[in-house]
Amino acid sequence: MKNITYIISLLIAYFFVMLFCYAGISKVLDFENFQVQIAQSPLLSAFAGPVSYSVILIELIIVGLLLIPKLRLLGLYASLGMMTAFTLYIYLILNYSDFVPCSCGGxxxxxxxxxxxxxxxACILLSLTAVIIIEKRKQTRKTKYIISSGIVIIxxxxxxxxLFLQSEHIIKKENNFTRKFLPNFIIEGENTGLGHxxxxxxxKDNKGLYLASRNTPLILMKIDYSLKTTESLKIIPDHSDYPFKSLQIKVKxxxxxxxxxxVPVIYRGILNNSAAKTISKGDAFFSQLAVIDSSHFIxxxxxxxxxxxxxxxxxTGPKANINLFPSVLEKQIDGIFDCDGKLTENQQQMGEFLYTYFYRNQLIMINDSLPRVKRQSTIDPISKAQMNIAQLSNGTHIMNAPPVRVNILSAFYGNFVYNISGLPGKFEPARLxxxxxxxxxxxxxxxxxxxxFYLPKQxxxxxxxxxxxxxxxxxxKLLRYHFRKPLKGEAENLTTE
Structure with missing residues (x-):
């Protein structure tokens, strides 16, 4: 009987030798892919580097322990701990993760x-069986090996x-530029040609989108949300004898x-009416504009x-005035190139705006509390604009080399900012x-x-x-993508099944 139980424990040990050999070697042979998959784990993203190396090393060490008779018991305890960790990891993935990622090799x-x-x-039960057999052969007290097994499991x-709790905190609050990709987050929908x-x-309004063109700046086009019907409006300003350089349109x-x-000039017109009347002339020169209401602008x-x-x-109006808030955009180099960015409007919440720096990892939320604003960092680590700026003899600033573009474009909806990043994160090879x-x-x-999430190449x-x-x-082209499901805290109708 003792020989049979010994053979069973030996077979279990060799089973784990084959299991961890296969798992470890397969990860080594496809290490880059394994590391990328760990980086996309919803539980371990922040520790993709150390975890990817540690798992392989521990698996191979366990194999060595199991092959040495005097250390086999230690190897079985290690197998018990490893399989317990894997089991809990999978349980958390299936029950507490926002999404289920792809496999991790092996x-x-x-x-x-x-x-x-x-x-x-089943592997946990096998390792426990082998531990009990060997401990009994060594005549170890039952309470001792039960306590030892319990400690390993705990x-x-x-x-x-x-690791799960720390990774969640690091990814969300102290991200080291490791992206957590949301699988199948968007679904490609309709598209239509724009002509040029x-x-x-x-x-936008409740029925569709408004588009304007830099090539035909006095034409405002409306297209319904399904991209099926369009209509155009030719705007006729009450005064047009100005040296315009960059006419643009906003709709609210x-x-x-x-x-x-x-110039500077602002006209206002009623939608579906071509006539646009001057509401501001010479009040302030500006390069970007966002609408608060019919007479107030950022x-x-x-x-x-x-x-x-x-x-x-x-x-604007009879008592027109402008208030500057120089503390909002923070100078790092020259206060011009280093502060360049894009001003956008929250498409769900009135009176909220976003300024996204192009060359540093910061977003600025702006509302009626000016000059107080809310700042939020992106996961990109570049906190200071990386650019080489020279000043000419006439005082003009120029860039001597192309700067590092951190942020490309942002959209603001409800409590969420969707920011197109200019740089790859960690564990994002070119093939990915x-x-x-x-x-x-x-x-x-x-x-x-x-x-x-990734956008299609375009x-x-x-x-x-x-x-x-x-x-x-x-x-x-104008393209539409549906969201597979809304984010928690976002408008519930932000999806089309």
Missing amino acids: ILEKMGWTEHLIFNV LSCLLVVT DGYYFAG PPYYYLYDGT LRTQNSRTHEYTIARLR RKGRKAVDIYRTDRNEYVGS KIEDMIITHEGLYIISGE
């Missing part, structure tokens, strides 16, 4: 997650739970606004004294990106990173998010 590639959970539980569980390029989003129902900050202008970019609030752009999602009310001129989905202007 034997896991041959099974589904539920099947592997069952397999792991410590393994504590390790996995600790140069279009941008001017705004029931009005549209035609403006050129180089501007990006330049301080007349320092010539640095500054956020301002303009009130395939020329695609990553969109990083941030939750502004919690100041945390939510996750990322040019991206402009982007907007509405309750009907994500819309992108790509060259001469």
Whole structure:
């Protein structure tokens, strides 16, 4: 009988030798892929580097322990701990994860997650069986090996739970530029041709989107959310004898606004009515504009004294005035190139705006509390603009070399910012990106990173998010993407099944 139990324990030990050999070697042979998959784990993303090396090393060490008779018991205890950790990890994935990722190499590639959970539980029982057999042969007290097994199981569980909690905190609050990709987050929908390029989003209403073109700046086009019907409006300003350089349009129902900050002039007209009347002339020069209401605007202008970019609030009308808020945009180098960025409007919540720096990892939320603003960092580590700026003899600033572009384009909807990043994160090889752009999602009310998704490979001129989905202007095309499911805390109708 003793010989039979010994043979059983030996067979179990050799089973784990084969299991960990196969798992460890397969990970080594495809290490890059294994590390990428660990980085996409919803539980271990922040520790992809150390975990990917540690798992392989521990598996191979266990193999060595199991092959040495005097250390076999230690190897079986280690097998028990390892399989317990794997089992709890899979249980957490299946029950507490936002999504179920792809496999992580080794034997896991041959099974589904539920099947592997069952397999792991069986392995735990096998390792316990072998431990009990060997401990009994050594005449170890029953309470001793029960306590030892319990300690191994508890410590393994504590390790996995600790890594999970720490990884969640690091990814959301202290991210080291490791993206957590949300699988199948968007579904490609309808698309339509625009006839020519140069279009941008001017705004929206409850029925559709408004587009304007830099090539035909006095034409406002409306297209319904399903991209099936379009209509156009030719705007006729009451005064047009100005040296316009950059006429643009914004829509905030029931009005549209035609403006050129180089003149500077702002017109206002009622939607579906061609006549646009001047509501501001000479009040302030500006390079960007966002609409608060029919007579109040957020501007990006330049301080007349320092010539640095500054956020301002303009009130039009008989008592027109402009207030500058120089503390909002923070100078790092010259206050111009280093502060360059994009001013966008929250498409769900009125009176909220976003300023995204192009060359540093920061977003600025702006509302009526100016000059107080809320700042939030993106997961990119570049906190200071990386650019080489020279000043000419006439005082003009130029860049001597192309700067590092951190953020490309942002859309603001509810409590979420969707930011197209300019740089790859950790564990994102070129074969994974395939020329695609990553969109990083941030939750502004919690100041945390939510996750990322890839857009299909294409040019991206402009982007907007509405309750009907994500819309992108790509060259001469307008494309619509549906969200597979809404994010928690976002509008519940931000999806189309």
